[in-house]
Structures are given as structure tokens and as C-alpha cells.
Amino acid sequence: MEEAQKYVWEGAIPLQIHLHESEVTTLPTPPPALILAPRIGYLPLLIPQIKPHFSNALPPGSPDTVWFDYNGLPLKWYIPTGVLFDLLCAEPERPWNLTVHFRGYPSNILVPCEGEDSVKWSFINSLKEAAYIINGNCKNVMNMSQPDQVELWRSVLNGNLEAYVRISSKLRLGTVGDEYADGGGQGQVKTGRVPVRLYVWSVSEDFDDLEDAPQIDSWDKISYINRPVEIHGEEGNYFTLQDAVKSILPEYFPNKSSTKEESSRDEDENEQTVPSEEGEKYLSENVDTCYPSDNVEIKLVRIQGIEPKMDIPFSWVVKNLTNPEHYLHICVCLKVPQVL
């Protein structure tokens, strides 16, 4: 277990960062900055390394918030760097060529970012959400002492796995299969829910080579799904990655068996949008777009830069490939039939 976690923490993306041409005021143009970005880190955290490299070339006057783009697409700063790379580079590009901007923050696309503090709070919030999903409450995160909080964040900033494990183990956020290894940790009952963030992009035409995959030029083309995966009892041993991905995409893979805890009250996941007779007239047109699972194909699943076999036990994936905030980030490409 330790081995895989080490690999994840050591994973890094080589970046080649170019200053946007509109902001270059010197001749010759400054060379790009070459940076090794930790997969589990975030782009704004690299700014202290990048800024000095370009400060001579920048126009005078106080700069705006720094932001990055890949092929014109502004990059969301709260998504871990590794996830951005796995998602936006179907065919991995090494080094990854990004453009840095010191002006013109696109606030219609990106939420504001006040440097390291914003990233830290985003991280802690995600950790809190993950704790709630796993334990049914987030007391342990909310009650973290100030020094612990600082040290936890620092360990992520510096990629210090040892320090991270020391602090995070106090939070008791082990999930499946860990309740036994935990030494019966204070009788904390696990909910059987696993924090997952799914990034889904769909294609309607097949492609053989990743190079031919369509370019993602807008965030509208990506469905971001923040939905926990539920694992039940003995079924946990046979629950594969494929099962997990399908379970959080009920719109593409309708639940055949009633394994969800709400199933006794639910008819079928897909019918929940028509709750009552009177309510119906307030619903927008309910077009019948239920995709039969035969026509929807999972073309690509990428986690921490690897494409695991779909029949790998999900519990292994959870134990080894999660990010420090205890979320499993999964990039999925689906091939769906063209909607007529």
C-alpha cells in the first residue's frame, strides 16, 4: 500500500510555461519556464517559481491574478494538476505546454483565486466533504488543531508523504477494507461511501488513436460529477472499477439491480425527475433520452495518469490512487450515440 501511495505523491508533470504574447514587452521574448509540477498539487502554487522567471518581461503596473490556459482553455485552479493533464491531454504531451497570464483574469469562466490561501481552503473544504462522505460527519476535520491543519497543508505543498501520513491518520479516513486494519479505531462506523469526482467527456464518433481524440475547447464539454460511490457489504470484494464508474453514471448505465439503500423507496433512479402529478407541469420537457447501456461505451478511464483494467477491484483503486484530500479523481471518456 505504501509503495503505490509513494508513486502517487512522487508523480509529476513536466510543464513548459510560456508567457502570453500580449504581455511580453521585451525583445527577445523570454524563454519558457520549465517546471516539474506535482500531480497532487495545484497550478497557483507554482506561481512563486514562475513569476520571477518572467518579471522582467512584464509590462509595468500591478498585475492581476495569475492564470493559466492550455490551447486557449482557461484552467480551473482548484483541480489538481495531474487531473487537468489526464483530462485535457488525451494523448499525453511531454512537456505540457501551458500559457501563463498576469492580466485579464477571465472571471466569467474562473472563480476568483487569491493565491495559496484560496487553494488551501479549497483543499480543506474538499477534505471536509470527503470526511463527511466516509464517516457521516466531519468533526475530525473541523476539530483539527491549528498547528495540525498548517502541517497537513504544508505536507501537501511540499510533497512530504511522511508528514502527511502522520497527521492524516488522526483523521481516520480509511474507507473500504480499512476498518479491520484500523485496529477497531474507536468504533467508527464507515458509511460504505467513497468520495469520487468524475470528469466526463463524451464523443459521438469512435477514434482509435488518442491523437485523433477531439480537443476539449470548453468546460461545457466536460461533465463534472461530484457523487460518492456506494459499496455494500460482501459485494465490496467483487466490486470493480467498472462497477463503480457505472454506478455513478445512472443516466448512461441505469441500475439493473436494486443495491442502493434508497431502492426500497425508489422506483428506478431515472424516474426521480417526475415526483408528483401537480409537480409535472412545472418540470421542463422530459425528453426520453435514456441511453440503453449497450450503446454507451466507456472508452477511457484515467486515474493518476494510469489507465487501470476495468475489472480491477475498486477497493484497491481507492486505497492507492486517491489524492491527499481523500478524493478519487477519475477522468472518463464515453462514447455515446449521437442525440438526434
Added chain:
Amino acid sequence: MGTKEEAQGTLSSTDFGVSASAFILNWNTVCSSFPPWTWVLSHHQVEGYLSLENILLSSTQEEHGELSCPGPGKHSHQEDPIDVDDATLVHTNPCKVHYYDLHIIYCNSYRVPVLYFRAYDSDGEPLEFDEIENDLPAYSKKALSDSKWTFITQESGG
């Protein structure tokens, strides 16, 4: 709703849908002079959320009588100034209206409804955080200062 969920203050996504319909009905009955909430389907018709957009929530109109600022996006330019009464052209304070888009979405992680909102001025520019804070009802403002954990977070989702 199961008693366990009630005790925790959570609800299932199905119950959210049911409650949302009830909310819409009640709102339209009780607050009929207000614009209606609508139910919007997303994620290929499986999940939905409540939406109320372009709502004028507050304004600080100083001397002049009638409120005449259009909502953003409706007009890209102001009316031809020649047609406007001279007296209203001279504003000592610009019209300070705040518009909000409100969305109530079911959160799968916490199993509760969450209020998302976008706040902007008459030019469509996002409001600063302290301007939003001023718009909040008193009890919300107090909650913000109570603990570091009661706060408004900025997010963008799918």
C-alpha cells in the same frame, strides 16, 4: 423519509425532488407577486434543480423616484439619452442594484439541498464579497462571523 435521515437532517435525492415540487407549489400560491421558481433538468434528465434567475434583491436609489435600471443581458445599451428627462441624467450616486441568480441543488455528498447564487450589478459585473455580505439577512451575517466553518464558498460546477 426514513427516521435516520430525518434525525441527521439529510434527505434522499428522490425526496429532494418531491420537496422541490411542493416548494414550487407553495411559492406560487403564497408569493404569487414574485417571479416563479422553475425546475430545471440536467445531467440527461436524471437530476434536477430549482432555479430563480435575474432577481432584483436590493437597491440603494438615492434621490430619484422610479427605479429604472434594466436587468443585465436584457439591454446591451441604455436608452437613447436624448429621450430621457434631463433631471434623471444627473446622478450623484450611480444606481446600485444587485441582481441574483439563485439555484437550489441537491448535494450528493452531504445529502442536503444547497443554495448556489450568482450576484451581479446592472452591468453584469460580479459583486464583491462584502457587497454580497451587506445583502444578507441579519441572521446569516451573524452566522458568517460565528465560526470559521460557516462561510460562503466560491465554486463552479459542471
